[in-house]
């Protein structure tokens with residue numbers, strides 16, 4: 001196209017010199033496609049929810065998932081929900097950027113006086129605010145928030161179930177991150193995936209241990225989950241990271257439980273088959 005419009009610059013229209021005479025068909029197609037499928041942005045699913053920090057009194061605006069807007073496209077065997085166009089797990093930890101207090105949203109407001117003291121002593125004193133409040137979080141930023149959340153849970157001596165729940169969600173988030181990276185197979189991404197896989201295993205093992213303790217010492221519902229759900233989860237985690245006998249015992253309880261729904265029992269039968277296959281493999 002070069003040349004046709006050269007000289008326009010002399011008429012003050014320099015920026016028109018590069019125009020194409022004919023519209024490229026490819027460009028037109030792309031334009032059409034864009035018009036047909038509007039771009040879905042992560043921000044469309046989020047809003048700012050207000051929290052008062054129970055440690056320092058700071059007013060926090062936490063990015064929060066709008067209920068009912070995101071669509072679940074599948075659920076992994078260990079009950080991790082996978083959403084279309086957004087990863088809501090990134091937005092579960094609420095962080096006070098002033099004092100470093102952090103917890104999953106459902107646990108954020110409730111602290112005892114002695115827990116506040118512990119957090120002030122062990123977190124706030126050393127905490128350096130390097131968290132920029134963003135519209136959306138990258139996986140990296142979200143993982144940092146989970147780590148802060150877990151550190152707070154340890155410092156405040158949280159129940160085993162709360163710590164296990166943080167580990168579960170952090171493990172799920174690393175899996176989500178791996179899936180994102182796997183879509184673009186570069187050597188760098190493959191290496192990062194290996195690292196993340198090891199982290200996922202570590203988090204989920206700890207989730208399993210925490211929930212195993214919690215079911216001996218705490219009441220249901222646990223982190224919003226009923227007994228059947230926790231036992232199902234524990235069975236799957238035990239199958240992957242623990243003991244196949246424990247996994248088998250837990251899943252059999254669900255299959256014969258009058259409290260379990262028929263949908264849950266169907267899922268439990270599938271897991272039972274997976275456990276039996278693994279047992280055979282081992283022999």
Ligand SMILES: [Zn+2]
Pocket residue numbers: 053054055056057058096097098099100101
């Ligand atoms: Zn605070």
